[in-house]
Amino acid sequence: MKDHNRKIFLKGIHEYSEYLKLSTFKDSIESEIKSANETDISYEEFIYKLLQKEFDYKQEELRKSRIRRANFPYKKYLEELDVAELPEDAQKKLGILDTLDFIEKGQNVILSGNSGTGKTHIAIGLGIKACLSGYKVFFATVPLFITQLKELRSAKSLRAFQNKLERYDLVILDEFGYISSDKEGAELLFTNLSIRTGRKSTIITTNLSFDRWGEVFTDPVMAAAMTDRLTYKSYMVDMNGESYRLKATKKWMKEA
Template identity: 45%
Template sequence: METNDNELITRYAKELKLGVIKNVLDDTVAEAEQNQWGYRRFLRDLLQREIEHRVENRKYQRIRKAGFPQMKYLQELVLEDLPSDTRNLLPELESMNFVKQGRNIVMYGNPGTGKTHTAIGLGIKACMEGFDVFFTTVPHLLTRVREAKNNKTLQLLETRFKKFDLVICDEMGYVSFDKEGAELLFNHLSLRAGSRSTIITTNLPFTRWEEIIKDKVLCSALVDRLCHKAFLLNMTGQSFRVRETQKMAEKLHE
């Protein structure tokens, strides 16, 4: 192939935003000549490499857009340290069937037992499998809803919120809500009920949600919406951080 042809192909690939083809052209030509590929096989191979690269890029774009506070993967979990509910259900949750079925997950238990890690890990897995994910803390979500209401952009926020395949709402129970806040949160989370998946992590059992949502009727309705056909994971156990501190102390005394 003449140099001029290479230059033209590079220019055309750049114009068409086919960055991979531009980069792998010479290697693919050499492989095609060595294996005596026909024109169709050569073109198919070039396009396949471009597509595979774009598919991988979209996975990491979804992860970036999800807004995870840190990258925590399911394979990093120490299964033996997880509460039995999570350990037993994790294979089913990893299948992502709960996302396909629009089912919720509610993880409840004391701090430091892996709720956020597990939720983020499932969120990253969902991104890798082609689902659109959004991560937020409950206090931050409520702040966004209040701001949207004040700015008269609530409908736009609700439309976006409903479209995510999976929403992760972390830290339910750390901040209490006034009546308006509880109503806004209830209405917003209800948008997804029965059709899209939501993961809730909370340090409070349901019997104590009235401590943060003072309206008993509203509290009961929110629990009912979130828990309908949901996976309920009791993650009460010894804190990872406490366990790590104990291990460090033991090493110092060895």
């Protein structure tokens, strides 16, 4: 009779766990019961351990989901960087940015410099760390972002996207200035970056110095306004230097 009741209870536990979407709870209940019987732990500890397992699993799934939804083109971690090979200014400021305090304060980060010096790697690395720390992140290249904004405007769904964009803790826009934009694109970029100014953080990577931002915005007044808004209380990181990728390639060839 005891074994029969045990089977009924276990069946019910599995069914309830599945209905409540407690997958780790369901998968580990029998092994945890066996372990509890062997170690004679209290009911409180038994329940605590089961709930802790489920909590840890769901937190890990949330972290993975945030990284997936951020739409990074690939995964890059700050720990993978050879900091000594970065431009001097990046070496000085990376430790500050690594704390993610700039996100809490709604500050921007502008990574500006020539190609190959680690701008995108740092931006993605900070973005992934933000996802792992519980922040909502959005990543796009500027050309694709502008195209997306144009399509949303044509479909009359731009406002809904703007509401969503305002809620991201961190927006990363890569490759600013690599391709110039038309007047419509420049205005859309300006408007949608402006709605976050002073409240939420944005990371920009660019190969252009500020005096050349007019090449992207086409309108010098708009370029000046955007420069002023993005750089206010922001971290400006000078990424000019020898190509990080080229140095890594040389090192790899020497060791091969």
